[in-house]
Amino acid sequence: xxxxxxxxxxxxxxxxxxxxxxxxxxxxxxxxxxxxxxxxxxxxxxxxxxxxxxxxxxxxxxxxxxxxxxxxxxxxxxxxxxxxxxxxxxxxxxxxxx
Amino acid sequence: xxxxxxxxxxxxxxxxxxxxxxxxxxxxxxxxxxxxxxxxxxxxxxxxxxxxxxxxxxxxxxxxxxxxxxxxxxxxxxxxxxxxxxxxxxxxxxxxxxxxxxxxxxxxxxxxxxxxxxxxxxxxxxxxxxxxxxxxxxxxxxxxxxxxxxxxxxxxxxxxxxxxxxxxxxxxxxxxxxxxxxxxxxxxxxxxxxxxxxxxxxxxxxxxxxxxxxxx
Numbered sequence: 001x002x003x004x005x006x007x008x009x010x011x012x013x014x015x016x017x018x019x020x021x022x023x024x025x026x027x028x029x030x031x032x033x034x035x036x037x038x039x040x041x042x043x044x045x046x047x048x049x050x051x052x053x054x055x056x057x058x059x060x061x062x063x064x065x066x067x068x069x070x071x072x073x074x075x076x077x078x079x080x081x082x083x084x085x086x087x088x089x090x091x092x093x094x095x096x097x098x
Numbered sequence: 099x100x101x102x103x104x105x106x107x108x109x110x111x112x113x114x115x116x117x118x119x120x121x122x123x124x125x126x127x128x129x130x131x132x133x134x135x136x137x138x139x140x141x142x143x144x145x146x147x148x149x150x151x152x153x154x155x156x157x158x159x160x161x162x163x164x165x166x167x168x169x170x171x172x173x174x175x176x177x178x179x180x181x182x183x184x185x186x187x188x189x190x191x192x193x194x195x196x197x198x199x200x201x202x203x204x205x206x207x208x209x210x211x212x213x214x215x216x217x218x219x220x221x222x223x224x225x226x227x228x229x230x231x232x233x234x235x236x237x238x239x240x241x242x243x244x245x246x247x248x249x250x251x252x253x254x255x256x257x258x259x260x261x262x263x264x265x266x267x268x269x270x271x272x273x274x275x276x277x278x279x280x281x282x283x284x285x286x287x288x289x290x291x292x293x294x295x296x297x298x299x300x301x302x303x304x305x306x307x308x309x310x311x312x313x314x
Contacts, residue, residue, distance in 0.1 A: 001136055001139045001140065001300075001303070005300070006139045006142075006143065009139075009140075009143035009146075009147070010142075010143060010146055012147065013143065013146035013147040013149070013150040013151075014146075014150070016147070016150040016151055016153075016154065017146075017149070017150035017153060020150075020153075020154045021150070021153040021154060023154070024153060024154050024155045024163075024165075025155040025156060025157045025163035026155075026163075027155065027157055027161050027162055027163040028161070028162060028163065029099065029155060029162070029163055029164055029165070029281075030099055030158075030162060030164055030252065030274065030277040030278050030281050031099040031100070031101065031252075031255065031274070033161070033162040033277060034256075034270065034273045034274050034277060035105070035264075037273065038264070038265045038269060038270060038273065039265075040105070040259075040264040040265060043104045043105055043264065044101075044102035044103070044104045044105050044200075045102075045104070046103075046104045049103055049200075049201055049202060050201055051197075052193075052194060052195055052196060052197040053195050053196075054195055054196050054197075055196065055197040056196065056197065056198075057153060057196050057198070069153075072196070073150060073153050076149055076150075076153075076191070076195065076196065077146045077149055077150045078146075079191070079195075080145045080146055080149040080187065080188060080191050081142045081143065081145060081146035082142070083142075083145060083187055083191065084141045084142040084143075084144065084145025084146065084184060084187055085138065085139060085141065085142025085145075086142075087141070087183070087187060088133065088137065088138040088139075088140075088141035088142065088180075089138055091126065091129050091130045091133050091183075092130075092133050092135070092138050
């Protein structure tokens, strides 16, 4: 893949993350719906065993919640791109050594 | 269908972790054997796209939404093993940074989506592609396999919920499979759209089209 193609792929993902994530439906997802309808949703709301950096994709310190979601989407997409690319490079290197 | 902590019983959590770790180890090993240069940036792009797309919940029926899961999309594009690795990376990242899916339940989420949904979905894709021929079968296979991958992953999720004693299987299984049969329609539309686009611009990048010499 050329550098240009890689950039286009990444930009498509970034556009989805930044511009569409604030439009995401706030309705419960399939599992939450089933858990709610069948009376066990409370079991999943007892709090997590740890505290993550950006709970619920809302970037801390921003007043506008939609902007906070968009920023989380943008940063998250960039970081996971790096993770995926980096891991693949490592796996590739492994093979070259053998 | 990211399972939060608190839902699953300890024996289910532990078994799911064990199966997931074993399967991911196997997928990593297989990926190092078949990874080609052109797939390296594609694994980055696919991770980014699936993460981004999973943030977008679309409404399905009154009061319920769903989002892309991306298992079959990743598997057809990158092959089943690298596809499962990408899904696993996304799930770990979502759990640790965004608290999307529980930490104890991460093993179960990896099992349902990255292993059963992605690897299982890919097997369905390959079977359908063989039945319908490589060209027509590519689209039919991608559509049906992506739809089914969501329903099957949701059914395994239901099975784990039932064994954990949250709700009897005869109630929670049809409920989970039913709602995800609707969410799966969105999955199939996005998967087919994305794969058709890539097929048009860079068909050589698609693992599922160049499989002949590699076996499954």
